[in-house]
Amino acid sequence: MTKLGIIGGSGIYQMAGVENAQWETVETPWGAPSDAILTGQLHGTDVAFLPRHGRGHVYTPTNVPYRANIDALKRIGVTDIISVSACGSFQDHMAPGDFVLVDQFIDRTFAREKSFFGTGCVGHVSVAHPTCGRLSDACLQAGTDAGITMHTCGTYLAMEGPQFSSAAESKLYKSWGCDVIGMTNMPEAKLAREAEICYITVAMVTDYDSWHPDHGAVDVSDVIRTLQGNGTKAADLISRLPALLDQRPTTCPHGCDTALEHAIMTAPDHRDINLVAKLDAVAGRVL
Numbered sequence: 001m002t003k004l005g006i007i008g009g010s011g012i013y014q015m016a017g018v019e020n021a022q023w024e025t026v027e028t029p030w031g032a033p034s035d036a037i038l039t040g041q042l043h044g045t046d047v048a049f050l051p052r053h054g055r056g057h058v059y060t061p062t063n064v065p066y067r068a069n070i071d072a073l074k075r076i077g078v079t080d081i082i083s084v085s086a087c088g089s090f091q092d093h094m095a096p097g098d099f100v101l102v103d104q105f106i107d108r109t110f111a112r113e114k115s116f117f118g119t120g121c122v123g124h125v126s127v128a129h130p131t132c133g134r135l136s137d138a139c140l141q142a143g144t145d146a147g148i149t150m151h152t153c154g155t156y157l158a159m160e161g162p163q164f165s166s167a168a169e170s171k172l173y174k175s176w177g178c179d180v181i182g183m184t185n186m187p188e189a190k191l192a193r194e195a196e197i198c199y200i201t202v203a204m205v206t207d208y209d210s211w212h213p214d215h216g217a218v219d220v221s222d223v224i225r226t227l228q229g230n231g232t233k234a235a236d237l238i239s240r241l242p243a244l245l246d247q248r249p250t251t252c253p254h255g256c257d258t259a260l261e262h263a264i265m266t267a268p269d270h271r272d273i274n275l276v277a278k279l280d281a282v283a284g285r286v287l
């Protein structure tokens, strides 16, 4: 059974159309998530919506409690996460208002906890293909049906922030072949993989960062203006997903939900029982 998690980024703090909606407080061994989680059904499919920065936009990209957020979603049974995120673009043809289905990341963040594992329970998962092709296909169809200009793949540069990039950084990332830039999807995608949850980033282009000769520096007021249009489009895309994702295969064909199968290195008699206890939701299947 699908339970669809939606992580709403900048400008997305609510989700309309959810039946039996209630804000649930979820506690985790990794602290409190960014906010309570809105649960209910969308066109008959169980959904759980979490505003990444909290209602009122409280958490900076660095301070978002990424581990608590992913643990909380796993703990309440989420199988699939759609991360809806604002981004800058490094490509002329990925214009403000377009949506990019991210399939690769370059992680340049440096001030965040990036793993549920640690001393006393060491685990290594593959993030060679960090997003789920099944979710990407569904988002492509939903977005196209909603009349959104969709790009089927793209590399997302995750920066620490909260300041935007300098022009030199922006040109460097473009020269690396990156397509979009944001501040939040790492370590979120890595943690979702550790938690064996399928994950896709729907990156909503709001600006051209600071490389473009015909566009000035990024300005939050421009970002917000574009986000207001993007938010409506994102809601339309999401409302079409239940019909496409309700029939979940017993196991993800891309292996997202079996990522921990051979991941844990620490011998059973050397494991830290406190850490193992904290991993109950995320890795209980294999511990």
Ligand SMILES: CSC[C@H]1O[C@H](OP(=O)(O)O)[C@H](O)[C@@H]1O
Pocket (backbone or CB within 6 Å): 008, 009, 010, 011, 052, 053, 061, 084, 085, 086, 087, 161, 182, 183, 184, 185, 220, 223
């Ligand atoms: C409001 S512009 C910068 C801000 O927007 C993006 O957030 P999110 O990924 O949660 O939509 C970006 O990563 C920055 O945090």
Ligand SMILES: Nc1ncnc2[nH]cnc12
Pocket (backbone or CB within 6 Å): 086, 087, 088, 089, 159, 164, 165, 181, 182, 183, 206, 207, 208, 209, 210, 218, 223
């Ligand atoms: N240019 C940009 N850089 C980083 N994060 C962003 N979010 C939206 N636009 C962005």
